[in-house]
Amino acid sequence: MKLNLKDTFNKELPADPILENSRRQVPKSAFSIVKPRIPSHPTLIHVSPEVGDLLGISEAELNSQEFLDIFSGSKLIKDANPYAMAYAGHQFGNWAGQLGDGRAINLGEVVHNGNRWTMQLKGSGETPYSRTADGLAVLRSSIREHLCSEAMFHLGVPTTRSLSLMLTGDNVMRDMLYDGNPALEKGAVVCRVAPSFIRFGNFQHFSANQEVKHLRTLTEYTIRHFFPEIKSKGKEAYLEFYKTVLERTANMVIDWQRVGFVHGVMNTDNMSILGLTIDYGPYGWLEGYDPGWTPNTTDRQGRRYRYGYQPNVAYWNLMQLGNALYPLIEDAAPLEDILNSYATIFTPNYLQMMKGKIGLFEEDTNDQQLIDDLEKMLTFTETDMTIFFRKLSDFEVELEIDLKGKYLDFIKDAFYDISGKKEIVASAWQDWFEAYKVRLTKENMTAEERKKEMNKVNPKYVLRNYMAQLAIDAADEGDYSKVSELFELLKQPYAEQVEHEKWFAKRPEWARNKVGCSMLSCSS
Secondary structure: OOOOEOOOHHHHOOEOOOOOOOOOOOOOOOEEEOOOOOOOOOEEEEEOHHHHHHHOOOHHHHOOHHHHHHHHOOOOOOOOOOEEEOOEEEEOOEEEEEOOOOOEEEEEEEEEOOEEEEEEEEOEOOOOOOOOOOOEEEHHHHHHHHHHHHHHHHHOOOEOEEEEEEEEEEEEEEOOOOOOOOEEEEEEEEEEEEOOOOEHHHHHHHHHOOOHHHHHHHHHHHHHHHOOOOOOOHHHHHHHHHHHHHHHHHHHHHHHHHHOEEOOOOOHHHOEOOOOEOOOOOOEEOOEOOOOOOOEHHHOOOOOOOHHHHHHHHHHHHHHHHHHHHHHHOOHHHHHHHHHOHHHHHHHHHHHHHHHHOOOOOOOOOHHHHHHHHHHHHHHOOEEHHHHHHHHOOOOOOOOOOOOOHHHHHHHHHEOOOOOOHHHHHHHHHHHHHHHHHHHOOOOOOHHHHHHHHHHHOOOOOOOHHHHHHHHHHHHOOOOHHHHHHHHHOOOOOOOOHHHHHHOOOOOHHHOOOOOOOOEOOOO
């Protein structure tokens, strides 16, 4: 297996001069050289051939001993100089200072077919940034990251990718619920892949320490390698860079809202500078449509990272990035102008996204109100987001909106429990469906054309938490077939896949409050 290794981050940016792998503050450095921990008995559980192809790894090589050795951390790639990145950030709105790759080690950068990819092992051991942790990861969180990374890609959401999922053969102690009951779990390691894993926090790290020279070096490095469309120089380039990051971030969050994804921990160190979804920790998917829902147990009280607030948090995080870049600009006004453009980008793009979800493609001044009313109704009745929007494409303009609720039959599978309340629900939804019916008459598409367009943006299958938990439970028993089944299912989330119809269903009641299915912790 020959990987075309061409590192830049660890060659063009300032390195930590201390080679000892000890927890410490690392000023004036973008990274620390550190080797992965060698696992005792690594085993390959699952691999993505598509991601292997991005790196120039053939399917035969994916099953080789050499692949197992390299991507478990047992052996280094020839001429590699692996490293952990230094960054800082705000966590839950509070400044946390230095953070960094506490359990992630970058193996190196590969160039294949003209594209650059950084390969990163997550769960591969301690680094100078591990603080009090061990730098390891457990099987349950690794399965969730591996499956969701690829699921998000096929949903059309900007994301990091996942190449492989391996057991390490070592047990890891974790307090899964942070309730004082730690237990041993199976250790695992995932190989994540992205053009770069640079975060907002990398810039905050240098800015907070007033290391302006290194901040400039990092910014120019990032522009040179990942924003080649920026041709200007100096302050003008830095402002253009900030504006581009803002636009990518806004559009990424719109995609999250489109598919019902809740990140769960949108700290500034978990925000990709490339506008990619990064760090799949306590994420979740909306089951019942609830803008106030967060999957993160740590966020249970403040619900800062709830679904409906994600656009606001993205704005706040972008403000912190602007603050970090300020020493390069030395003028707040142009940075504020760019930050203030967030609403002018997000609001119309969000409206267009929502119009697409309900099959509206012509212009109408009342569309915003129609969508606002819809979102209120979705919360009035416990309504499954994914099923509702997918089934909505079956609505017929000729349908009679009756108060007995027969008109809801086409959408009834989206409601969690309306037993004995069907007429009440029918009455509540009547006004919205009447308005929707009238609005559809202004469209130029046929019903079949509208259905086709709606089904392009409304997935039929998403990685619901209970589905991931079923795969985790089976994997704990040594059965990885559900990991493979879900991986294949989620490669075609917009296709009907009638043979997999069982996964197009509401969350079962047993999963409503089950650990891993409703709320998750950052423990992984």
